[in-house]
Amino acid sequence: MKRERKPNRPAKARRLGTWQCLGLAGAGVLAALVLAWFWRGTSPHQPAASTGGSLPADPLPLVEPEAAVFPAYAGSAQCRDCHPAAYAAWTDSHHGLAERPFSMEREGEAFDPPRSFRHGHQTTDLRLWDGQPEVTTLGVGGVRASHRVAHVIGHDPLRQFLVPAEGGRLQVLEAAFDPRRREWFNVYGDEDRQPGEWGHWTGRGMNWNQMCASCHNTRLRKNYDAATDSYRTAMAELSVGCEACHGPMKAHVDWQRAHPDHKRGEPTLRRLTRDQVFDTCGSCHARRAELTGDFRPGEAFTDHYQLVTVDESATYYADGQVREENYEFAAFLGSRMHAAGVRCVDCHQPHSAKLILSGNALCLRCHSGGYPNSPVIDLATHTHHQPGSAGSECVNCHMPLTTYMQRHPRRDHGFTIPDPWLTMQHGVPNACNRCHTDREAAWALAAVEAWFGPRTNRPARLRAHWIAEARAGHDAARAALMGLLAGPDTPYWKASVTRLLGRWIDAPAVADAILGQVRHSHALVRAAVAHAVEPLVEAGHPAATEAINRLLGDPARQVRVAAAWVLRERVDTNSPAGRELLHALAFNADQPAGQLQLAAWQLARGDPNAALDHLQRGVQWDPYSAVLRHELAVVLSRLGRTREALEALQEAVRLEPDSAEYYFKLGLAWNELGDAPQTLSALESATRLDPRHHRAWYNLALARNAGGDVAGALEALRIAEALAPRDARIPYAVATILVRTGAIREAREALSRALAAQPDHVEARMLLRELPE
Secondary structure, three states: OOOOOOOOOOOOOOOOOOOOOOOEEOOOOOOEEOOOOOOOOOOOOOOOOOOOOOOOOOOOOOOOOHHHHHHHOOOHHHHOOOOHHHHHHHHOOOOOOOEEEOOHHHHHHHOOOOEEEEEOOEEEEEEEEOOEEEEEEEOHHHOEEEEEOOEEEOOOOOEEEEEEEOOOEEEEOOEEEEOOOOEEEEOOOOOOOOOOOOOOOOOHHHEHHHHOHHHHOEEEEOOEEOOOOEEOOEEEEOOOOHHHHHOOOHHHHHHHHHOOOOOOOOOOOOOOOHHHHHHHHHOOOOOEEEOOOOOOOOOOHHHOEEEOOOOOOOOEOOOOOEOOOOOOHHHHHOOHHHHOOOOHHHOEOOOOOOEOOOOHHHHHOOOOOOOOOOOOOOHHHHHOOOOOOHHHOHHHHHOOEEEEOOOEEEEOOOOOOOOHHHHHHHOOOOHHHHHOOOOOHHHHHHHHHHHHHHHHOOHHHHHHHHHHHHHOOOOOHHHHHHHHHHOOOOHHHHHHHHHHHHHHOOOHHHHHHHHOOOOOOOHHHHHHHHHHOHHHHHOOOHHHHHHHHHHOOOOOHHHHHHHHHHOOOOOOOOOHHHHHHHHHHHHOOOOHHHHHHHHHHHHHOOOHHHHHHHHHHHHHHOOOOHHHHHHHHHHHHHOOOHHHHHHHHHHHHHHOOOOHHHHHHHHHHHHHOOOHHHHHHHHHHHHHHOOOOHHHHHHHHHHHHHOOOHHHHHHHHHHHHHHOOOOOHHHHHHHHHHHHHOOHHHHHHHHHHHHHHOOOOHHHHHHHHHOOO
């Protein structure tokens, strides 16, 4: 099963509501600071009327019936006679063995003789019973039970085993076999995962139908039925067959048989371009969200997937190095190699997937003058290491290894340049210290600066630096990122920069810069624009709204779906983009993250009760998700169920005690229930955990002021205003407090700042008129 260790929670979706702050109410000299919930659109105690946001009766209208699809596939065995060399290379490859029925010949040694192994506080037993493989381990409900193995996925360096479960499911055991060491191990090491966790082998995080099947088989249909929470999964061929990469070939086989003497001009064949081949590789070798569940070779990656790129998440380091598993595609897409025109088949044999050449010979195939415009590399002077040493191997510096699932080392395909300076500044790892573990980054930096001099301060370093600064919330990164957006960087990096700039979208210059990319030639960038401008569309920004409306008709489905999501409150569900969005939502409804997105959809369409149903289901499927608990609290508060909302937030804080945002919302919940000490405590925790959380500082100021701590309130507001100088509510709050203390001149100055940030701030203008000169 080709997947990384994921946290026991779904990927974080956009907030369902806007639990912004404790409110300011009143105007004039006697304006009062009032602690209250603040929601967008509807009162927290008055659910909006339903606007018909339910999914259509046929939630997957865009997929061609499998009865019409599968007959177009011939099966890999039909390729053997005409393509014996390619077939032989494929048969025992990782693709050919991606998934298969259990066989004693290949897997028998894993179960015979019987054995047991300990992992965490658990024991798993392996044996043959009546000639069939059997695994006894901790399962559903915390009960040890025996399970028969149905299929095997993977070959080398590890093999995982599938066991049947109710509802047409196959579940992937966390007990795996290492054929090199001939030993069993747990893919999660000593984590000791327990039944009930999303990532336990009995949970949805280890469900083959959703998590594994599409990439381990050929033209798979997941066939999830939401009404019964069950699957009828089917595929054209078990394992990654020839047609997984070449597309359906039944017509080709039939034509060849009918015309044995005609080898040229066959009408059924179409040759894929290099980029189409690359997209085909990416359909499995990418960390991405699925939009259709029905990719076919020759079609565009961006018509079927949303790619995970460098942004504010922990998937990548700021320079593009892989931090969590990404399956190679995105890292390579952001590399200089891809920008230079290199593609997968330039290094990998297409049928065996093995390297074309070994060691440095593969790199020097191009870097000795054999590829147009590629730098010529002299290994002795370039590596500064002895020939034959680990440091003289190109891949050890530019494709560092990370081991996944305890036994699977994979090379980073970002082809990054080791930079100890980024390690010292931002904690980005570098290949020098990955090898020289007994040395400090400062030692490595001194060495590379002595070798390469000013060349170490390359554009990639500066880009990584400013991305790291943006992730940390430093406003100084804004101008630098805008410069990168306007510069010559590749679409991958422009998309990443666009997403990161979204945090400053309320700044007119940033909005203009992002909207200027709406006609970019690459779908990744246009999709990033859609995500970034969402707050502007919500605020009724004319140019942003016009741009999103145009993107509803974009050539790439990824962009259309992103635009439809931004307009989810009002998008026409009968329009092409609306139907595509509903299709994607329905396709992913079998996971907690999918339920989270469905809840967001229903809430946007004015049906908080339906949203609540989805979130409760998501929590049932993943009870250890802090994200789901937080969003559940949002909807519960929207429905006026404040005490339940508080309990959900308390659980979110327990599950993720380092989240400032959850403490911030907890403070708002305590305030709603009238508990001033708990309100102060939670908001102070939020500001301690994230000193740059300006909304927490702002609300802490209101809570302090309500408790009579005027000096503390003003100090908190001073910090909040420094963090968010464009938020007019903050200086307005300062002014109302100062008026009460008699500091009229300082109050007028604060009101002037509020009006400079928001000229149409009615309350500030009214209060300013009422103040004496």
